[in-house]
Amino acid sequence: MTYREAKRRLPACLLRQVYSFETFIEESVSGFARSIPAGERVLDAGAGEAQYAPFFAHARYTAVDLAIGDPSWDYRKLDAVADLERLPFREASFGAALNVVTLEHLARPQEALREIARVLRPGGRLLLIAPQEWEVHQAPHDYFRYTRHGLEHLLGEAGFEVEELTPAGGLFRVLARRLFNACQIAPWLLPLFAPLALLVTRLDPLDRRRDFTLGYRCIARKR
Numbered sequence: 001m002t003y004r005e006a007k008r009r010l011p012a013c014l015l016r017q018v019y020s021f022e023t024f025i026e027e028s029v030s031g032f033a034r035s036i037p038a039g040e041r042v043l044d045a046g047a048g049e050a051q052y053a054p055f056f057a058h059a060r061y062t063a064v065d066l067a068i069g070d071p072s073w074d075y076r077k078l079d080a081v082a083d084l085e086r087l088p089f090r091e092a093s094f095g096a097a098l099n100v101v102t103l104e105h106l107a108r109p110q111e112a113l114r115e116i117a118r119v120l121r122p123g124g125r126l127l128l129i130a131p132q133e134w135e136v137h138q139a140p141h142d143y144f145r146y147t148r149h150g151l152e153h154l155l156g157e158a159g160f161e162v163e164e165l166t167p168a169g170g171l172f173r174v175l176a177r178r179l180f181n182a183c184q185i186a187p188w189l190l191p192l193f194a195p196l197a198l199l200v201t202r203l204d205p206l207d208r209r210r211d212f213t214l215g216y217r218c219i220a221r222k223r
Contacts, residue, residue, distance in 0.1 A: 046102025170207030
């Protein structure tokens with residue numbers, strides 16, 4: 001079941017448990033969008049199907065993607081098809097940007113972050129979400145996973161200052177996700193593993209270090 005299907009079929013409380021990273025992402029984008037002033041130019045770098053456009057209805061949202069990630073996706077809502085290493089915009093064109101679970105699909109992530117910084121105004125903010133513990137997806141364009149230290153390093157080298165770096169849960173969220181992944185491979189395990197996965201998520205507050213996490217939300221500002 002895809003996340004979109006699950007949103008239609010599952011109650012919100014269950015959705016947050018089963019698809020914790022996806023809800024973390026959506027809530028992060030929603031919160032970031034609320035912080036954007038009306039009329040501000042916002043770049044969605046790696047927009048895919050531009051599914052986050054409704055959150056930025058009050059802003060001037062621009063969706064850019066290379067349109068090679070998933071052959072089943074509908075890329076017709078993109079404003080530009082472009083490589084994130086060579087964005088077709090002038091310097092300092094945008095006041096904010098987002099790069100959501102896209103960095104792992106870029107063979108040269110450092111170059112893409114530098115290019116995003118180029119088109120942001122000084123002081124412009126970037127919402128970056130990247131996975132740490134995640135399966136291979138959108139193959140063969142799936143290259144990296146990121147620790148908090150790796151993200152801090154890449155962003156610093158690209159000219160950003162990190163204001164916030166938040167893990168998407170801890171070890172027990174990872175374990176729960178892997179139990180559900182096992183059910184995708186062997187559906188007959190669902191009656192056994194699904195209740196266990198839901199129970200495991202309740203233990204997540206025990207992991208305070210969050211060294212095991214599904215991914216990170218990072219908010220950075222261009223220097």
